[in-house]
Amino acid sequence: TFDDRVERLFDNEPIENVTMTEAEAAHFINPRGGTRLIATAIEEVACLRRSFAKLKADNPNTVVTALYLLFTDGYDNESQPLTSRDLNTAIRMAQDEGITCIFAGADQDAISNGTQYGFSPATCLRVSSSPITAAAGFRSCSQAMSRAVSGAPPGFTSLERATSQHPEDLTPPTFQSNSRFQTVSAYPVTDANVATNQNWFLAPPSQLTRS
Secondary structure (H helix, E strand, C coil): CECCCECCCCCCCCHHHCCCCHHHHHHHCCCCCCCCHHHHHHHHHHHHHHHHHHHHHHCCCCCCCCEEEEEECCCCCCCCCCCHHHHHHHHHHHHHCCCEEEEEEECCCHHHHHHHCCCCHHHEEEECCCHHHHHHHHHHHHHHHHHHHHCCCCCCCHHHHHHCCCHHHCCCCEEECCCCCCEEECCCCCHHHHHHHHHHHHCCHHHCCCC
16 A cells, blocks of 8 residues: 555465455555655566566466556655656556556546556546445456456456446447447446446345346
């Protein structure tokens, strides 16, 4: 976690060994000051690249996957003299080495900001700040990471984007029709549609049924 300082709560810890109460989690992510986003991200990407290279060298007969997720609810104000260009270079170098990089931004144009930082638009996600959309945003990031680990394209789906944002924040992707040359929305944006998608996406696995 980071704000104007960086705290590494867990480092290569097996998930089954991680225990944390909801109160502890809230304490760890409680902001204290500025946002040291760019410098922190560059440092963490460099650390991941070193670990990734060592793991591949130590396990030549094993498929090793590396993922980097940057989730922020603010804009950098603590990283001078480093700039977004420096982070862009770091992210692109990591991607060139086979590391999947994902960006999620709360209440901001995540695709615009993420691409400025070097992330692919497909792996940038805007998350609206409400309990439902925030929970969906984290689940969407988990789904994207699961796809990357399994070898599938990690890009966020239309459903994941819809459930992670308030209806008024949605900017549906568009494409050009080959026959009529019109811009067509890739999915309908209505309150009912988003609400239905949210209910489905947030339902516990035991409540999901296939029709």
